[in-house]
Amino acid sequence: MTDHEKQPQASAGDPVVLIVDDDPSMRRALTNLFQSVGLKVEAFSSAAEIMEAKPPAVPSCLVLDIRLPGLSGLDLQADLAKANIHTPIIFITGHGDIPMTVRAMKSGAVDFLTKPVRDQDMLDAVQAAIERDRKRRDAEKSISGVRSRFEGLTPRERDVLSLVASGLMNKQVAAELGLAEITVKIYRGQIMRKMGAKSLADLVRMTDALGIPRNRGHLQT
Amino acid sequence: MTDHEKQPQASAGDPVVLIVDDDPSMRRALTNLFQSVGLKVEAFSSAAEIMEAKPPAVPSCLVLDIRLPGLSGLDLQADLAKANIHTPIIFITGHGDIPMTVRAMKSGAVDFLTKPVRDQDMLDAVQAAIERDRKRRDAEKSISGVRSRFEGLTPRERDVLSLVASGLMNKQVAAELGLAEITVKIYRGQIMRKMGAKSLADLVRMTDALGIPRNRGHLQT
């Protein structure tokens, strides 16, 4: 084995900072700044340009000038949200106003910096943004496996799963679905195997993570 | 208080808007605005003044001028957070800047409006803020009962609960705690009764809501 180290899956690879700014000197300055602390950088000059690039597969963040040729930074933010891309965004502005700031922050921006930007502020913001993205990706990944296994269930198995995870006994599930108790038991076993759940507690947490509706749920005062 | 309206309050009472502004004319204008749409209002002229009042027990929100005598609006926001009071805050400012806005929004403000404030903007913001507070209160209430019941558990019962909710079988819990299986069964029954859980699924969701650490949890890819 040349490579006995199993490092990569800890939490994805090296993070990358995506810069979108139409000012070449600004791009260069930011690139140098981020590279000086060991961050990878990709720079773009317009919103359209970055929309064509594929979303990065590693923890990343966007540094956007709010004033861009074509789509503005805020428009790009909205488009990314619509495209279900949740890369954290840091805005930079030369002459921004408060309503603009509020709109950006309400839409989930991590920060909104005014020119001239202090290097340390920018690095702090990027640090926080990348950390946020890393957490989001970890959470995403942890349920993607569960979700794909759920897709592998038959419709009937999903019915049973829903009721079992609600806390019903096998006989109650059977009555609810018009089945024999033994049938429910067998489905239940298949569900546990297919979902890779080692206990009912596992199964309950999986269904909650997937947002499966509870047909008989409760948690009152 | 002649209150002829008999409103059957579905969940919690009438919401109230708390205004903090040192300008009497502003207080009057805001009070009139909110009352015109049927909202209750309490007005204060300084941060110190509102800190002495007791936190409201109904869905509410704060409308703060950012520039106040004594503690500023941002300071008040920080103090409230430290005091574990999470009433949503809407800021108003005459001459705010962007860093101030960012700081307020990052600290959880729902909105940040600039003078002159358009009535509709203010009402929309208050509406959103109150709705947020209502949701938070509902969530809070739904676990407060669970939490108090958990407090009623003996230390040993909590040990067992933790392991049972992790998905261990009774015999495994017994081995882990150095007990006989029968003892675990008895504790388990007491836990179910004390917590008011009608099923293991209930119990698992309660422990998760309480943030009880899992001693043998898993949910990997």
Add this chain to the structure above:
DNA sequence: CTACGGCACAAACCTACGTATAGCTCGCAC
């Protein structure tokens, strides 16, 4: 001292859970 609550265990008993083996129908793809 006595009473009480937490902790721990045991025998007996019942219910619920889970699997294996086996058999059936139906619809669909080859």
Add this chain to the structure above:
DNA sequence: GTGCGAGCTATACGTAGGTTTGTGCCGTAG
């Protein structure tokens, strides 16, 4: 048709979960 998978059920058996009744120890509050 033949095969296949989903769906459904049954008998049988073993394991896990859960309650009841009763016993005992320990420490502390009254």
